[in-house]
Amino acid sequence: MQTGILPRIWLLVTGIALSTLVQATDPQDEGAWTGALRAQYFGDRPIEEGNGVIELTAPYRAEDPALVPIQITGKIPQTAEKYIRRITLIIDNNPVPFAASFDLTPASGKADLAMRVRVNSYTHVRAIAETSDGKLYMSKAFVKASGGCSAPLGADLDAAMARLGKMKFRMDGDKAVLGQPNAVQLLVSHPNITGLQMDQISRLIKPAHYVEEVKVSFDGTPVLTARTDIAISADPNFRFYFVPDKAGELKAEIRDNLGKTFTASQTVTD
Amino acid sequence: MPPRFIRTVGWALCGLWWGLAAAQSDLELREIAPGIFVHQGRHELPDTHNRGEIANIGFIVGERCVAVIDSGGSPEQGRALKAAIAVHTPLPVCYVINTHVHPDHIYGNRAFKAPGVSFIGHHKLAQAMALRAPYYIDKAARDLGYTLTAEDFVPPDQPVEESMELDLGNRTLRLTAHGPAHTDNDLSVYDAKTATLWAADLLFMGHLPVVDGSLTGWLKEIDRLKAVPARLAIPGHGPAVADWPQAAAAEERYLNGLATEVRAAIRQHRTMExxxxxxxTSMRDEWRLFDEFNKRNVSTAFAALEWEDD
Incomplete structure (x- = not known):
């Protein structure tokens, strides 16, 4: 009997080992999403997958895992009748999968966003749009990158700390086009320390210090309200749209996890 | 299969193994000026085959002792360098100079740790090592095929604030700590005796320069280095030796081009992508490993230059 059982046990053990290996090394595995994240963020609400309402664009292979450019494109116009009211960005295999959520309004004009994120290991990145009628739509992309969250802090941390809280808006051209979506970029100088960048020699971890909330308004009307986490790269940088109906003031208010707040504003002329 | 055939193959394999082992322990060195020995690295990405041993490394011999300049890209290369030094001189190693934090320059450190050996580096090197070690340890296991521990990172016991002179016995090396350039912890070494500048990774030749510090800072430091009265320079990647300051021309052209084009892109409101x-891309044909590093250089430069106009 023994001579017969042993090879079988070996086969079984090898089989299990192999299947675990295959599972562990399959980078396209979506277990983190289907097993936990989906329910954690969206419960059992149905989510339609595809690029009809929202589309996420990310590089398949990232050049710098701490600086991965991500673009989200809204495929429906932001009208008062129907618009994308929230976009959630999830990076499945990051230590903190929730990267950011953005609340948008018809005043946003277009639900187009761009930013730079940290990617810690091969992962799916997904953008989930919630339209004003409460439906969910998801677009995803696979990104090959690793070490983005534990990657060394920016080469010149001293310089980064010195300009912490500095902000600026950048717009295409000097003047805004009234009644149309205008592209604008908000640059925030903040090291966005992840809390995962360990000092191996002193065994100290640089405490997390990152931007938690970004509010952009035009003449008091919200354009973009974001909740952000450590996956957003150092010196957070957001591109988005807004529709000015007259000359006015774009204003950004930022709060970080240590409670520090910063504001910046820019006059928009027509 | 006839036993004789197996024996023959067996001996052939043994011979092959010996050949490989001998090649590994025998570090090829060139004396580029009296008392200055350089091992020339290869223009490759670090991987499990080259084990990260890709940079130019070496040593300078005085009348009293020896200064190692960059210890190697792996613990094994560090040991090979140590053995090679003993072949060329009976004098002891008194200094290990780490020109910056990158793995291909510091992973041989441990081989030299001994009483009487002082480790020298930029005043920001210890911090850079501390911040990067955990990431580098994971990366070595994944990409280079060996295990490192925190002990492989030997931080400097003598940090260089601005500059420092090291006496090797009738030979004085002048060390300069640079501002953010290739990294934020670059150190160059000047040997007045032979008018040789050991520029390390402040000078790339052939291998595309890699910006892991500051593009504009690097251009400033190149200007500073051009004022050094050296005749010869040793790049961190490239030939073992080249004429100074002509050796910096290609690198300067690339970095200037990068800065000009990135600034233009920012002005035109183009995105980083x-x-x-x-x-x-117009400079692509002038460099090796262009596709491997140019995009990353652009993203690093772009993120920094966005803040430049104020």
């Missing part, structure tokens, strides 16, 4: 597709 768009800039990464086009910036620098």
């Amino acid at each position: 768009q800039a990464m597709e086009t910036v620098g």
